[in-house]
Amino acid sequence: MKIKFLADNFFKMIFRDYLYMSLLFMLGIVEFTMYSKLALSNIQQVIILIIVTFLIGLISGLNFFKNDQLYNRYVKQKVSNYWLYISTQAIVLLLMDLLTALLAFAGTKNWILIILFTTSGFVGTAIAMILKPRFEKHSIVGQIGILILLYLSLADSSSGLLYYVNWILPPISKMIVTLQDGHSIQALLPIAGQQFVYGMILFAISGVFYQKKFEK
Amino acid sequence: MELLTAKDLSLQNEGYFAFKHVTFSLYQNEIAYILGDNGSGKTQFLDTLASLKSPDSGKLEIAPKARFGYLPQIDSEIITKSVKKYLRDVQRLSGDLAVRDSQLKELITYMGMTPYLDRSVRQLSLGLKQRVGFLAAVVGHPNILLLDEPFSFQNSEIITNMLDIIKDLRDNNSGIVIASTVQDDSVVNYFDSNYLLKDNKLTKVTDRNMSVHYMLIFTVTSKTMALPSDISRYLSVNIDNLIELKVPMKIKDSIIKEMLELNYNFEGARVLEN
Numbered sequence: 001m002k003i004k005f006l007a008d009n010f011f012k013m014i015f016r017d018y019l020y021m022s023l024l025f026m027l028g029i030v031e032f033t034m035y036s037k038l039a040l041s042n043i044q045q046v047i048i049l050i051i052v053t054f055l056i057g058l059i060s061g062l063n064f065f066k067n068d069q070l071y072n073r074y075v076k077q078k079v080s081n082y083w084l085y086i087s088t089q090a091i092v093l094l095l096m097d098l099l100t101a102l103l104a105f106a107g108t109k110n111w112i113l114i115i116l117f118t119t120s121g122f123v124g125t126a127i128a129m130i131l132k133p134r135f136e137k138h139s140i141v142g143q144i145g146i147l148i149l150l151y152l153s154l155a156d157s158s159s160g161l162l163y164y165v166n167w168i169l170p171p172i173s174k175m176i177v178t179l180q181d182g183h184s185i186q187a188l189l190p191i192a193g194q195q196f197v198y199g200m201i202l203f204a205i206s207g208v209f210y211q212k213k214f215e216k
Numbered sequence: 217m218e219l220l221t222a223k224d225l226s227l228q229n230e231g232y233f234a235f236k237h238v239t240f241s242l243y244q245n246e247i248a249y250i251l252g253d254n255g256s257g258k259t260q261f262l263d264t265l266a267s268l269k270s271p272d273s274g275k276l277e278i279a280p281k282a283r284f285g286y287l288p289q290i291d292s293e294i295i296t297k298s299v300k301k302y303l304r305d306v307q308r309l310s311g312d313l314a315v316r317d318s319q320l321k322e323l324i325t326y327m328g329m330t331p332y333l334d335r336s337v338r339q340l341s342l343g344l345k346q347r348v349g350f351l352a353a354v355v356g357h358p359n360i361l362l363l364d365e366p367f368s369f370q371n372s373e374i375i376t377n378m379l380d381i382i383k384d385l386r387d388n389n390s391g392i393v394i395a396s397t398v399q400d401d402s403v404v405n406y407f408d409s410n411y412l413l414k415d416n417k418l419t420k421v422t423d424r425n426m427s428v429h430y431m432l433i434f435t436v437t438s439k440t441m442a443l444p445s446d447i448s449r450y451l452s453v454n455i456d457n458l459i460e461l462k463v464p465m466k467i468k469d470s471i472i473k474e475m476l477e478l479n480y481n482f483e484g485a486r487v488l489e490n
Contacts, residue, residue: 001305001308001309002309005305005308005309009293012294012296016294069296070292071292071293072293073268073287073288073291073292074268074286074291074293075293076268077266077267077268077284077286078286078306078309078352079309080283080284101225215453
């Protein structure tokens with residue numbers, strides 16, 4: 001009953017202010033432009049969609065946690081189970097990323113892409129969760145954190161400079177670089193698995209970290 | 217049995233203390249009333265008791281398996297469900313320990329919410345939302361019930377009904393904390409212990425009669441006699457034909473009687489927060 005109560009609340013929150021719907025609409029426009037107007041190869045199209053699903057996951061996640069902070073202050077008290085609350089959030093947001101992936105997949109023909117797009121979006125959502133202080137007391141720290149993680153995700157997670165800490169960086173550009181190196185889509189599945197585990201670890205870390213701190 | 221104990225609790229918000237070194241206990245079969253002015257830290261204190269805020273120092277001990285019911289002063293949750301569906305859902309959140317369906321129906325009727333059952337909670341007025349919030353706080357049959365300004369926006373009949381429900385919970389082994397800005401004569405008899413939250417400190421009021429003051433308002437008539445010295449020492453305002461006397465609760469009635477004998481018109485009284 002508690003899961004149903006929370007899931008209902010969270011789904012309504014995702015769709016309430018139309019930001020997520022607008023982002024999905026923009027994804028559709030990007031796809032339409034890409035397929036009809038731009039002479040891009042299949043690989044380039046997939047790369048663009050990976051970046052777009054990641055950004056939609058990040059932006060929708062940030063909006064979700066902002067609204068959670070604004071409107072659900074006392075819902076936590078009603079449910080009185082912190083880990084159930086956090087876990088339901090993770091599942092609902094993963095489903096949101098799956099929906100984004102399904103729309104991104106619409107113009108392609110490879111089912112594996114649904115997994116790649118979902119996990120890419122999930123990394124974005126998990127980054128949003130770990131940077132929740134953006135909407136609480138530490139807005140500047142949160143904002144700087146978003147910019148750094150966004151940079152590391154897209155520009156530097158496969159850089160030689162950060163070779164030894166590569167495993168802690170969001171594996172988004174790693175997927176892009178692997179694709180550019182001529183590997184098949186199937187070869188990206190282990191990286192998708194890595195993205196999923198990475199997202200889950202971020203959720204777990206933020207869950208533990210904010211258990212005492214999230215309310216202040 | 218002790219349900220909740222706060223020991224030396226302090227909470228700061230952006231450099232300002234909401235409350236400092238507060239010690240407080242809530243027992244079974246007790247209604248504790250916390251009186252405090254706006255901004256005195258009542259809401260922060262209740263949020264801390266409900267574990268929605270972590271204190272900066274001190275210790276909060278809660279009885280094992282205690283179930284909380286909480287009516288916040290302002291609940292920003294956007295509830296698009298109907299009143300009926302929402303209350304049913306909240307009732308089910310508490311499982312077998314919640315009130316039965318028939319009791320829920322009675323509570324809804326008692327709080328005058330029957331005509332609004334099919335309306336979306338979001339569309340209700342502030343007063344009606346407050347009643348829904350109150351019902352949501354009590355349907356789980358909590359051991360610890362925290363109510364922040366529960367009587368705001370309500371008429372006297374609903375306030376009396378709320379107090380009956382609160383008293384019923386108290387008689388069934390719950391402990392209740394009520395925080396409010398105003399203290400009304402008609403409700404004070406329901407409370408077992410009274411506290412004053414002022415200057416970031418929570419003080420237990422042992423003699424309410426001497427600690428609570430009233431402002432008595434009188435107007436002068438053509439037959440009015442001069443104020444005797446035993447009354448004039450309570451004079452707070454004397455402008456044109458208006459006289460205001462600040463008196464302790466204990467002597468309120470005798471002062472009114474004496475003023476009427478001196479041919480002053482009694483216009484009304486209001487409780488002062490401290």
